[in-house]
Amino acid sequence: MIFRVATRRDLPAVLALLADEDQVLDPATTAVGEEHERAFAAIESDARNEMLVLTDTGADGTEGSDGTVLGCLQLTYIPGLGQGGQERALVEAVRVRADRRGEGLGAELMRLAAERARGRGCALIQLTSNKRRTAAHRFYERLGFARSHEGFKLPLERP
Template sequence: MTFRNATRRDLPAVLALLADEDQVLDPASIEVGAAHERAFAAIEADPRNEMLVLTDGTGGTPGMDGAPGADEVVLGCLQLTYIPGLGQNGQERAVVEAVRVRADRRGAGLGAELMRLAVERARERGCGLVQLTSSKRRTAAHRFYERLGFARSHEGFKLQLKP
């Protein structure tokens, strides 16, 4: 398996993972819109953001541009954002979002490996804390995060803004 920064070629597979966590969607069936393209370009250009993928590593030799091989399958993804702050003794904190593992590959430790690698990246960067939020209805995900050592330390709030 390979853990790496996502490339533009991975975008349909990542969107497929985010679109439906209960079934495997064919990335070829996913419409990548202009808003997705802009968001991915912004993540890719921002040194405080990373879209990371875990792949099966079977894609063959990467292209000259470092892009994955055409046959490589994205098994999981997450976004890691680094936030500077005055708390935590001035250390950055890492925020983990959009954690997904393909429905047909769950239960084999891929999610734990994905999170372990993300925490390792945050630690190497000097972060003092890794945090995440999860929808209240994702109870299996909550048990998963708790098994990894994450504590329910805060109550989260969101305000949906309409365009």
């Protein structure tokens, strides 16, 4: 497997993972809208944001010819005055292909993300997870994440 920063070529596969976590969608049939293009360009151009992917490798250990995206996550680095002024990493949009779960890919994806955040000097990694995703909660707890806070969200109306 190869862990790397996503490129524009990965966008349909990432959107397919985010669209339905319970089944495998064909990236070739995934619509990439203008809003997705804008969001990806913003992530790509922001030094505090990274969309990361885990891809399959070919027999020679290099990225396979189709570059199958097996998992993804977004890391956002947040400066702050807490934690001794150290950054923290926010993990979002964690997904692993439904047909590849149970192989340790999610744990490897999170391990590599933590390594990346640690290398940047982050003091901690934080994430939120939808209350309905109980399997994901068990997964995060197995990795050592603690339910230390209650999260709140407020949808904002567009002007």
